[in-house]
Amino acid sequence: MKRLIFTSLFILFAFNLYAQTVPLTLNIEKINSDKGNILVGICATADEFAEKEPxxxxxxxxxxxxxxxxxxxxxxxxxxxxxxxxxxxxxRLDMAMFGKPTERYGFSNNKYGAFGSKPPFDEAAINIDKPVNITIKLRK
Known part of the structure; x- marks a missing residue:
């Protein structure tokens, strides 16, 4: 009986430890109007960030x-x-000729690729292992 209780407690503890979540606070700056919505994607992989996957x-x-x-x-x-x-x-993010966005956008670490495009995943990535507060400044 003691062994069953110990095993049950160990499994419960292991699941709680694995499933721990932490708060990510986003400060999104330079919003120019009250129109529409701010869309936020928090991506765990390069494919997600490249919008190949959700x-x-x-x-x-x-x-x-x-x-x-x-x-x-x-x-x-x-x-x-x-x-x-x-x-x-x-x-969706609307684009003008040559792929230039017509709506404001931004990325973590306020990183941008060439000509204001999306940076590589590794440049925008942040480690979240405790509560994190980040600021993203939108630009056009």
Whole structure:
């Protein structure tokens, strides 16, 4: 009986330890209008960040001019965050000629690739093993 109780407690502890989540607080700055939504993807892999697969976490926040602060609990791990202001609520980042975005966007670490494109996953990735607070400044 003691062995069964010990084994049960060990399994319960192991699952709790493995499933631990931590808060990620996002400060999203330079929102130019109250129109539409702010779309946030928290991506655990390079394929998710490249939008070949859905991001592990994805959510929408009603836009508010200025700065929005939003907290979400995530599993401990390494993530890259992508954010864009979907002003016309069509659930995608609109592009002009030659692929230049017409809506504001940003990435974790405020990193950008060539000509303002998406940076590589490793440059935008952040380690989340304790509560983390990041600021993403949107740009166009």
């Amino acid at each position: 991001c592990k976490y994805f959510f929408s926040i009603p836009a508010k001019k200025g700065t929005i602060t939003e907290s979400v609990n995530v599993d401990k791990g390494r993530y890259a965050v992508l954010v864009y202001h979907d002003e016309n609520s069509n659930n």
